[in-house]
Structures are given as structure tokens and as C-alpha cells.
Amino acid sequence: MRWSNAESAEIVDTAREAPVYSPGRPWVLELHGRSVYLYEVAHKSSHDPLGMDRLLTCGAALEHVVLAGRMLGWHMKVVFPSDHANPDLIAIVKADRRQPPTQKEIDSHRAVRAAAAHGDGLARDLVAANHWAGTELHPVSDRTLVVVTVGDRRQDHVRGGAALQAAVLEGRSAGVRVRPVVHLLHRPEWRAGLIENHELAGFPQALLLVGAKDPDGAGPVAASAGVTSS
Secondary structure, eight states: OOOOHHHHHHHHHHHHTSOBOSSSOOEEEEEETTEEEEEEOOOOOTTOTTOHHHHHHHHHHHHHHHHHHHHTTEEEEEEOOOOTTSTTEEEEEEEEEEOOOOHHHHHHHHHHTSOOOOBOOOGGGGGGGOOOTTEEEEEEETTEEEEEESOOSHHHHHHHHHHHHHHHHHHHHTTBOEEEEOGGGGSHHHHHHHHHHHTOSSEEEEEEEESSSOOTTOHHHHHTOOOBOO
């Protein structure tokens, strides 16, 4: 069985709505049978030599691919391959059985194409948005979530980007203003400070500012929260 033309268009179009945190869109999709293959496309960047922003962007696209499949009525199984012969392959998403979407997934999918929200809210209310194994959305204040992963490998960065985007869509669907922050986490001192100050049991990959007001002291953080248009 293969994706129909309409299904293929839904998957690709939804993925293209994902935010881009790096110069240029750093991923491509290949659709084979009832599977979606997500590949990284490396772009050199002086401010992101390790490619963390690329992988977070790939994770956001992965979250959108999964949502698209769910809206088509499929259960989507995600596999992170360890294929050294094909190192650019990030993930394989397989539609393995029929399963209708939940109301929460319907709302998140609707938020993919919705305008940014401007309402107030609390960071802790978005914690339940996360469904990615090996990740945690950890509130460090009423206005700030930290995306934490159990490891700091390539697939952990991708999972972190997916978890971040799940929270973004949850906030948007609830009418809450959310602003991702990624660039500051390139700095080892920032990551170490977050871990120490908040006793995080893992590796911080991104921040999410939540609510109508910026948190205290968020000036330089907010200035680093820019998302490149895709």
C-alpha cells in the first residue's frame, strides 16, 4: 500500500508549516509505501557549528509529520535508525495501523496553520503536550519551560525539537502566546547554569517563554528567540 496523492500532499504541506531555527530548511522528506523518511540537509552556520538548530528544526518537522498522519487516521510509529551507511537519515515514520485522532491531536493540527496567539497562560499548563519518549517539558517558572532530554546525542536534539513544537502547538491551540528560544542553549555556560540552578535531570535543548508578558530578565533571551521563516 502507498500514500494516496491527497495523503502525500497533506503530509508534505503540514511538514512545511514547521518553524525553521536555522539558515534554510534543513530537511527533506521521502515517501515510500506507508512510511515517511526524514533526512537532514546540512547547512554551514558560524553561529551553529554543531548543527543543534538544524536538528531542533528537523524535530519540529517530525512532530508535524506525525500530526499529519494522525489526522489521516493512522497510528504513526517513529523509528530513529542507527544507519552509519546513511547518516543523513533522521527518522522513519511508519503508518502501521488505523487509529482515529484524539481531540487534542485535532486541536494541535488545526494550530499548525493558525496565527500566533497573544493570550496569557502558565508554563505548567503545557507540560502535558509532550508525547516524545526521552524528553521532558520542565517548568522553571510560571513563564518558562525548559525542554530537557535524557541524552545529548543527535536523536536527542531531534526529539527535543519535536517536544518543543508539541508545546508550541498546544499553546497556540489554547490561545496562549509562546516564544521558542534556541540560540542561547549553544552556550555551555547557559546550559550548565540551567542544570545547576534548577537541578535538571538531563540536558536542556531549548526554552519556551509562555504567556502575554515576558518573564523577568528575559530581555536577552527574547532577543535570541527569532525563528526564520520557512
